[in-house]
Amino acid sequence: MTTGSVLVAGAVALGLPALLTGIWVADGDYDFQDVVGMVAITTIPAVVGAGAALLLGRWLAPRMRTAEASPTAAARDALRTGRTTDAAVDAAARREARRRLGQRWYVWFCVVLAAFQAVVLVGATRWSTRLVASALVVGWSGAAWWRRRGIREARRYLDSAPVPSEEPIGADGGPSTPIGGGLREPAG
Numbered sequence: 001m002t003t004g005s006v007l008v009a010g011a012v013a014l015g016l017p018a019l020l021t022g023i024w025v026a027d028g029d030y031d032f033q034d035v036v037g038m039v040a041i042t043t044i045p046a047v048v049g050a051g052a053a054l055l056l057g058r059w060l061a062p063r064m065r066t067a068e069a070s071p072t073a074a075a076r077d078a079l080r081t082g083r084t085t086d087a088a089v090d091a092a093a094r095r096e097a098r099r100r101l102g103q104r105w106y107v108w109f110c111v112v113l114a115a116f117q118a119v120v121l122v123g124a125t126r127w128s129t130r131l132v133a134s135a136l137v138v139g140w141s142g143a144a145w146w147r148r149r150g151i152r153e154a155r156r157y158l159d160s161a162p163v164p165s166e167e168p169i170g171a172d173g174g175p176s177t178p179i180g181g182g183l184r185e186p187a188g
Helices: 002-028 032-064 071-081 087-102 105-123 125-159
Strands: none
Touching: 002 032, 071 087, 071 125, 087 125, 105 125
């Protein structure tokens, strides 16, 4: 997991409960400063816990990692870079690319949900509704962008990666021959 992924996940995991608590409190007789104070008070224990988890995770992760990368991770890396030299990883990357291309509808689903939230954002009268709707517009738009990026990677991989030949390859790099067949000089 990259540092950016950890930061986004942390912001969502820490910010969303604090934001929802602040919005819940704002429905009463509180003003904006009280909501900001409530968000800060709610966020402080979560930030301390997340920092401790990140430090412990950085210490434990190298000890828990296996020597070999998983085939799924290797296939994702191959899709991201656009090539691979391993035939097994190539087959897994092709399956993943076909799966991604089969889920193109998901991009449109996210776009439609973002559009619905944009309508809510435009028609909202309360600042808390605007805040939640704008967060959802950003989230659904980001999900659509992320899936679209995956589809582009899949298309690029399937278009550029050579299709492995059906002919078996021998140890010398040439075509394989049956055992005892054809390449030796006759004895005698």
